[in-house]
Amino acid sequence: xxxxxxxxxxxxxxxxxxxxxxxxxxxxxxxxxxxxxxxxxxxxxxxxxxxxxxxxxxxxxxxxxxxxxxxxxxxxxxxxxxxxxxxxxxxxxxxxxxxxxxxxxxxxxxxxxxxxxxxxxxxxxxxxxxxxxxxxxxxxxxxxxxxxxxxxxxxxxxxxxxxxxxxxxxxxxxxxxxxxxxxxxxxxxxxxxxxxxxxxxxxxxxxxxxxxxxxxxxxxxxxxxxxxxxxxxxxxxxxxxxxxxxxxxxxxxxxxxxxxxxxxxxxxxxxxxxxxxxxxxxxxxxxxxxxxxxxxxxxxxxxxxxxxxxxxxxxxxxxxxxxxxxxxxxxxxxxxxxxxxxxxxxxxxxxxxxxxxxxxxxxxxxxxxxxxxxxxxxxxxxxxxxxxxxxxxxxxxxxxxxxxxxxxxxxxxxxxxxxx
Amino acid sequence: xxxxxxxxxxxxxxxxxxxxxxxxxxxxxxxxxxxxxxxxxxxxxxxxxxxxxxxxxxxxxxxxxxxxxxxxxxxxxxxxxxxxxxxxxxxxxxxxxxxxxxxxxxxxxxxxxxxxxxxxxxxxxxxxxxxxxxxxxxxxxxxxxxxxxxxxxxxxxxxxxxxxxxxxxxxxxxxxxxxxxxxxxxxxxxxxxxxxxxxxxxxxxxxxxxxxxxxxxxxxxxxxxxxxxxxxxxxxxxxxxxxxxxxxxxxxxxxxxxxxxxxx
Amino acid sequence: xxxxxxxxxxxxxxxxxxxxxxxxxxxxxxxxxxxxxxxxxxxxxxxxxxxxxxxxxxxxxxxxxxxxxxxxxxxxxxxxxxxxxxxxxxxxxxxxxxxxxxxxxxxxxxxxxxxxxxxxxxxxxxxxxxxxxxxxxxxxxxxxxxxxxxxxxxxxxxxxxxxxxxxxxxxxxxxxxxxxxxxxxxxxxxxxxxxxxxxxxxxxxxxxxxxxxxxxxxxxxxxxxxxxxxxxxxxxxxxxxxxxxxxxxxxxxxxxxxxxxxxxxxxxxxxxxxxxxxxxxxxxxxx
Numbered sequence: 004x005x006x007x008x009x010x011x012x013x014x015x016x017x018x019x020x021x022x023x024x025x026x027x028x029x030x031x032x033x034x035x036x037x038x039x040x041x042x043x044x045x046x047x048x049x050x051x052x053x054x055x056x057x058x059x060x061x062x063x064x065x066x067x068x069x070x071x072x073x074x075x076x077x078x079x080x081x082x083x084x085x086x087x088x089x090x091x092x093x094x095x096x097x098x099x100x101x102x103x104x105x106x107x108x109x110x111x112x113x114x115x116x117x118x119x120x121x122x123x124x125x126x127x128x129x130x131x132x133x134x135x136x137x138x139x140x141x142x143x144x145x146x147x148x149x150x151x152x153x154x155x156x157x158x159x160x161x162x163x164x165x166x167x168x169x170x171x172x173x174x175x176x177x178x179x180x181x182x183x184x185x186x187x188x189x190x191x192x193x194x195x196x197x198x199x200x201x202x203x204x205x206x207x208x209x210x211x212x213x214x215x216x217x218x219x220x221x222x223x224x225x226x227x228x229x230x231x232x233x234x235x236x237x238x239x240x241x242x243x244x245x246x247x248x249x250x251x252x253x254x255x256x257x258x259x260x261x262x263x264x265x266x267x268x269x270x271x272x273x274x275x276x277x278x279x280x281x282x283x284x285x286x287x288x289x290x291x292x293x294x295x296x297x298x299x300x301x302x303x304x305x306x307x308x309x310x311x312x313x314x315x316x317x318x319x320x321x322x323x324x325x326x327x328x329x330x331x332x333x334x335x336x337x338x339x340x341x342x343x344x345x346x347x348x349x350x351x352x353x354x355x356x357x358x359x360x361x362x363x364x365x366x367x368x369x370x371x372x373x374x375x376x377x378x379x380x381x382x383x384x385x386x387x388x389x390x391x392x393x394x395x396x397x398x399x400x401x402x403x404x405x406x407x408x409x410x411x412x413x414x415x416x417x418x419x420x421x422x423x
Numbered sequence: 424x425x426x427x428x429x430x431x432x433x434x435x436x437x438x439x440x441x442x443x444x445x446x447x448x449x450x451x452x453x454x455x456x457x458x459x460x461x462x463x464x465x466x467x468x469x470x471x472x473x474x475x476x477x478x479x480x481x482x483x484x485x486x487x488x489x490x491x492x493x494x495x496x497x498x499x500x501x502x503x504x505x506x507x508x509x510x511x512x513x514x515x516x517x518x519x520x521x522x523x524x525x526x527x528x529x530x531x532x533x534x535x536x537x538x539x540x541x542x543x544x545x546x547x548x549x550x551x552x553x554x555x556x557x558x559x560x561x562x563x564x565x566x567x568x569x570x571x572x573x574x575x576x577x578x579x580x581x582x583x584x585x586x587x588x589x590x591x592x593x594x595x596x597x598x599x600x601x602x603x604x605x606x607x608x609x610x611x612x613x614x615x616x617x618x619x620x621x622x623x624x625x626x627x628x629x630x631x632x633x634x635x636x637x638x639x640x641x642x643x644x645x646x647x648x649x650x651x652x653x654x655x656x657x658x659x660x661x662x663x664x665x666x667x668x669x670x671x672x673x674x675x676x677x678x679x680x681x682x683x684x685x686x687x
Numbered sequence: 688x689x690x691x692x693x694x695x696x697x698x699x700x701x702x703x704x705x706x707x708x709x710x711x712x713x714x715x716x717x718x719x720x721x722x723x724x725x726x727x728x729x730x731x732x733x734x735x736x737x738x739x740x741x742x743x744x745x746x747x748x749x750x751x752x753x754x755x756x757x758x759x760x761x762x763x764x765x766x767x768x769x770x771x772x773x774x775x776x777x778x779x780x781x782x783x784x785x786x787x788x789x790x791x792x793x794x795x796x797x798x799x800x801x802x803x804x805x806x807x808x809x810x811x812x813x814x815x816x817x818x819x820x821x822x823x824x825x826x827x828x829x830x831x832x833x834x835x836x837x838x839x840x841x842x843x844x845x846x847x848x849x850x851x852x853x854x855x856x857x858x859x860x861x862x863x864x865x866x867x868x869x870x871x872x873x874x875x876x877x878x879x880x881x882x883x884x885x886x887x888x889x890x891x892x893x894x895x896x897x898x899x900x901x902x903x904x905x906x907x908x909x910x911x912x913x914x915x916x917x918x919x920x921x922x923x924x925x926x927x928x929x930x931x932x933x934x935x936x937x938x939x940x941x942x943x944x945x946x947x948x949x950x951x952x953x954x955x956x957x958x959x960x961x962x963x964x965x966x967x968x969x970x971x972x973x974x
Contacts (some may be wrong), residue, residue: 108951
């Protein structure tokens with residue numbers, strides 16, 4: 004741990020840590036809107052297309068001057084966006100094709116300029132590589148100031164257009180038909196993406212900058228369904244990943260920072276995929292298990308009720324019941340006073356009878372509904388009712404009763420059982 | 424012509440994003456008729472067609488065509504997708520598209536024969552498009568594009584034709600041409616099933632109609648289905664019970680059939 | 688000036704552009720972006736295991752990661768309902784990040800570095816030579832592998848022409864006649880992955896996108912039928928790489944970069960000519 008302390012005492016450490024977390028959070032906020040508008044890959048196109056601006060800025064300044072390079076990046080980023088726009092307007096090529104074309108052609112130009120930089124003999128020429136994959140630790144406080152100023156501007160613009168962005172993110176068509184100037188908001192968002200990409204080039208690097216725009220937003224969506232929650236979450240997760248990435252960058256200076264940040268974000272994605280409360284696999288698995296449990300125990304009690312209907316008996320032997328219930332089902336039924344269990348004999352309680360009656364009623368009401376409202380043949384209605392009986396709760400039952408006008412028999416002329 | 428129904432749909436439930444959009448559809452289409460699948464927007468007409476053609480997997484139920492599984496009778500069935508479903512800028516001329524009607528999985532690696540070409544020319548003649556055979560498909564009007572699609576379908580020489588909204592975005596001349604062609608096909612013993620959203624024309628066009636609004640409202644000869652009561656029902660909005668239970672199914676990720684249960 | 692470098696560039700450009708044509712027609716151009724990034728860890732791991740630039744090992748490694756990429760994209764989309772483009776974005780950036788970390792970590796053990804990943808090393812591609820069997824001709828190894836690649840790609844396209852065409856134009860119709868869209872989707876993706884892998888060393892991860900997408904997109908704008916489009920694609924990829932090579936030698940800059948940029952210029956010229964032609968009164972009269 005001693006070695007880690009030396010990094011904490013490094014004069015630049017806290018600067019870099021604060022800077023990268025802040026910059027990444029801002030970029031992720033912008034990315035949330037592109038995610039919601041399904042324009043995620045636009046970030047990738049911009050991040051690659053920006054290279055000529057970065058290399059050109061370097062050549063013009065003759066050194067690693069953050070301000071000139073930022074301006075170069077933003078100018079070229081806007082050119083990238085407009086070229087994509089121009090191609091998809093003037094030809095039948097879709098915007099995704101236009102993106103692939105523009106990003107690769109501009110990246111080629113960037114590569115040409117990069118070789119010029121490397122053969123230029125400029126003192127800092129090798130430093131330009133840190134823009135490709137990021138080198139957080141090598142950031143100087145004055146560079147950070149430049150990026151942060153841009154980031155603050157991005158944050159302010161974002162706050163100013165927030166209501167407009169919200170509207171077009173959720174209901175573009177309506178916004179458009181209400182005479183809302185969708186194109187202008189799009190243009191503002193594009194410029195924000197360009198700026199959000201440019202402020203990250205030193206910490207993450209432009210090759211992987213797209214991940215910072217896409218991944219935090221996708222993770223946030225798994226945990227939140229509201230926009231404000233998504234924004235807070237994606238900003239936070241990006242800051243966390245970037246912070247961890249810059250620590251790694253200090254401990255292993257030969258390593259580029261960007262890939263580490265992206266990898267940490269990827270790990271967060273995988274974790275969220277399993278445990279997130281909204282769409283996690285675990286949640287889905289549990290839900291399905293729960294559904295299966297409900298189906299099993301309700302079928303069990305329904306069967307007892309049917310046997311009672313036929314025989315008038317409330318006492319059964321376990322072996323008389325078709326489809327022997329599992330222990331889990333029996334335990335549930337006993338714990339909820341549906342039945343009393345003594346050895347292998349079962350006694351159907353008043354509560355269990357009510358439950359069985361409710362399910363049977365739901366089943367028969369649904370069959371009648373299918374037959375009346377959907378005009379299905381009477382011999383075709385059973386399979387669907389076998390499932391829907393487990394879904395129909397009190398509200399839906401009332402609705403069905405109203406729709407069917409409190410019927411007495413189902414399509415098979417069996418009584419629909421009401422509470423006595 | 425046998426009495427086996429051209430299409431037999433049995434208890435078919437289909438969903439998008441786990442929410443059912445078709446509920447327990449159960450009906451038969453007879454052979455040798457011009458049949459319309461009619462209903463308001465979003466009533467599941469296209470979904471039904473896609474399920475019949477095996478382009479979507481249903482949650483429950485099955486479809487039989489000429490009493491058999493689709494895979495066994497595929498060569499007797501021709502499908503005409505919605506015109507908007509393809510990119511008309513694709514580098515192909517009219518002839519190229521019609522010749523696609525001669526493709527089948529077994530001949531996928533062989534070359535176009537003179538016979539294929541003759542059949543394609545014949546099909547183009549029947550839709551009055553032969554003079555356009557060298558024209559790029561993006562330079563056709565909507566009605567002409569639709570006629571090219573129908574020519575491709577004719578080149579398949581099938582017995583059952585399923586067409587998704589062939590009258591949408593079509594000029595009056597094309598509409599007349601298509602309609603008389605369809606009547607012709609019917610008179611030659613073919614069965615034609617058409618997804619159609621326009622109630623006004625449906626009555627004149629079809630002999631047999633399935634009236635749809637997420638559930639089947641009616642299915643039968645046109646005169647029997649076109650009653651004000653049934654039309655009111657189909658166009659009078661969704662059933663609240665169905666939409667509520669549909670939401671529950673999606674939310675709770677509930678199946679629409681119990682495990683192991685089959686519709687027989 | 689080295690003729691072999693130019694010849695290598697042309698051979699690579701030809702196979703890439705032909706393989707890319709069907710992805711462009713399917714509006715899946717950005718998939719090339721994903722594939723070219725995602726195969727990197729596969730290449731590096733194959734490198735580390737086999738200890739050399741063993742083409743077979745690299746193919747296996749890259750294919751494995753190509754499939755991991757496709758699997759993850761599908762998985763994110765279907766099971767956690769991340770939007771389509773975001774699933775692609777997350778997957779390929781993550782896999783590429785893994786690749787870069789491996790490259791930087793084992794930079795002494797493999798002869799690949801960050802720059803090579805981005806640039807490729809086409810300049811050195813002609814160095815290693817081998818004798819053509821039964822002759823005295825010594826040609827670069829990369830030329831032989833490139834020609835083999837070109838042959839395979841052309842063959843696959845010739846054989847699969849109908850399947851590729853019909854599933855690109857009208858997938859629903861293809862399914863309706865019993866042609867498996869998924870299968871052909873994987874075949875076109877597989878061909879694209881293959882050329883990506885073989886071209887990776889020469890032109891790097893990002894410029895391979897230019898070779899795959901730009902000639903095909905340009906050719907699409909000027910061709911009426913598919914055979915013409917494929918022919919124009921090959922012509923444009925040759926002219927683009929020849930001009931690109933000259934410019935690179937002239938200005939002494941990255942060859943791969945220059946080819947990519949020149950391909951972009953070709954596209955721009957075509958669009959401009961079309962835009963101007965549309966405004967000419969003569970054209971209007973005939974239309």
